[in-house]
Amino acid sequence: MSEQTIALVTGANKGIGFEIAAGLGALGWSVGVGARDDERRESAVEKLRSAGADAFGVPLDVTDDASVAAAARLIEERAGRLDVLVNNAAITGGMPQTPTTVDPGTMRATVETNVIGVIRVTNAMLPLLRRSASPRIVNMSSSVGSLTRQTAPGAETGPISAAYAPSKTFLNAVTVQYAKELSDTNILINAGCPGFCATDLNGFRGVRTPEQGAAIAIKLATLPDDGPTGGFFDDAGPIPW
Numbered sequence: 001m002s003e004q005t006i007a008l009v010t011g012a013n014k015g016i017g018f019e020i021a022a023g024l025g026a027l028g029w030s031v032g033v034g035a036r037d038d039e040r041r042e043s044a045v046e047k048l049r050s051a052g053a054d055a056f057g058v059p060l061d062v063t064d065d066a067s068v069a070a071a072a073r074l075i076e077e078r079a080g081r082l083d084v085l086v087n088n089a090a091i092t093g094g095m096p097q098t099p100t101t102v103d104p105g106t107m108r109a110t111v112e113t114n115v116i117g118v119i120r121v122t123n124a125m126l127p128l129l130r131r132s133a134s135p136r137i138v139n140m141s142s143s144v145g146s147l148t149r150q151t152a153p154g155a156e157t158g159p160i161s162a163a164y165a166p167s168k169t170f171l172n173a174v175t176v177q178y179a180k181e182l183s184d185t186n187i188l189i190n191a192g193c194p195g196f197c198a199t200d201l202n203g204f205r206g207v208r209t210p211e212q213g214a215a216i217a218i219k220l221a222t223l224p225d226d227g228p229t230g231g232f233f234d235d236a237g238p239i240p241w
């Protein structure tokens with residue numbers, strides 16, 4: 001098996017995921033660019049390779065069992081193990097999204113991608129992660145999933161969101177449960193918030209660059225063996241649940 005660190009980033013064809021892949025590639029890692037659209041994936045891989053990264057394409061729709069299983073097979077055949085999984089792919093479900101009017105289909109689709117998608121990919125990759133000397137799982141969450149922040153008087157909490165913000169609260173809760181189950185292993189799993197970044201997700205209204213947003217994922221992907229697990233962090237440190 002190669003000594004080169006092997007990572008997979010979901011939703012890596014654009015936005016913060018692309019920059020996470022670029023950042024991990026710049027460390028000399030071999031980076032799987034998980035993306036569901038063939039053209040978008042191949043153009044991202046091409047761009048990363050021209051910048052010197054050892055990137056490879058991984059066809060991956062996080063909502064599709066067969067696609068996720070095939071992605072795990074691809075990585076097993078290519079590398080025999082996985083060191084770092086970054087669960088970055090997500091959707092907002094579309095705005096506005098008020099609890100009193102939200103379509104149940106929007107709720108289902110958002111949870112399917114942002115929560116169940118993470119569980120589906122993580123569980124498919126776990127056998128490969130268990131073969132790593134220092135496995136790391138990073139779940140890209142959002143501070144809008146922090147109930148403490150959502151309920152803090154006068155705090156800037158983003159738009160009312162019936163599906164997206166609660167999906168990140170759900171993801172945070174799931175991250176804690178994984179950390180509990182995996183506490184007697186060498187796997188560190190944490191949630192990270194990139195801050196408000198200009199990407200397709202928010203019509204490019206964010207005030208940070210996707211590259212700045214990628215920094216927390218790269219930090220959590222490169223934690224030392226005695227690093228935290230079951231936490232929720234942004235660039236400034238721990239975020240309250």
Ligand SMILES: NC(=O)c1ccc[n+]([C@@H]2O[C@H](COP(=O)([O-])OP(=O)(O)OC[C@H]3O[C@@H](n4cnc5c(N)ncnc54)[C@H](OP(=O)(O)O)[C@@H]3O)[C@@H](O)[C@H]2O)c1
Nearest residue numbers: 011013015016061062088089090140142196197199200201
């Ligand atoms: N931008 C922000 O301000 C912000 C703030 C807090 C948290 N975040 C989180 O950061 C992460 C990245 O967001 P972003 O702003 O970079 O969003 P983005 O530009 O919209 O990118 C989202 C990525 O997820 C992919 N994706 C969506 N559904 C998928 C599926 N079923 N299977 C595989 N890939 C799928 C998209 O692929 P397609 O191109 O095929 O759609 C795209 O590559 C997300 O988890 C988001 O919730 C973002």
